Amino acid sequence: MIPSPTPTPETTFFWEAATENRFLVPRCRNCGERHWYPRAICPFCMSADIVAEPSTPRGTVYSVTEMAGKEPMRAAYIILENGPTVLAPIVGQAKVAIGDPVRLVFIQTEAGPPVPAFEGIV
Template sequence: MAKERSIPAPMANPETEPFWAAAREGRFLIKRCTACGKAHWYPRACCPHCMSEATEWVESPGRGTIYSLSVMKRAPEVYAVAYVTLEEGPTMMTNIVECDYDSLAIGQAVQIAWRPTAEGGPPYPVFKPR
């Protein structure tokens, strides 16, 4: 089995702290604009669709599909970098784990998983095939 990359602990700020606090509980939060109704990723106070500051945190089931991917094979590491489109609409850059890297495909259904970060930081979201 390939060794997974070590990811440093994130530097939280007031805009992202609720996300990382929920991640410590195994919950995946995204932002939704209450003005235009659209969800967005990455977490930020201002809606990128309509520029409203009327945003709220909502819990996501963390399901999506692979939009694009690239498998990196650098011994001893093998990893997949992908864009995953969430059921709520936003597309996020992430890694695909717990899979046969040669069988990954665009349009494949995926589900959120969590990986620890270095220095005891909160876990970060990745995806695995479902």
């Protein structure tokens, strides 16, 4: 099982929404850019005027790899349909490759909120 995330002041909104299986992405009200990972300052224009918005649950694999360890895990950069690009685990039995469509799922952690992951669309 995946370790539980540790929410920070910048990510609390995200983890609270995740407990309801909602995936929120920050958007800057100043420049309009959506960004990932949640942070207090927009990485594009440095504005602190950030709002959290629901994201589409679908995306496309940009890059994928398998990480070795006690429990090997696949991970990928996913370009969300409405932006931005996120790094997340790949779950499920379907093999995914660059360019494949994927959908968002949430997976349970040891004791905290679920984390976003993606699975191939068959």
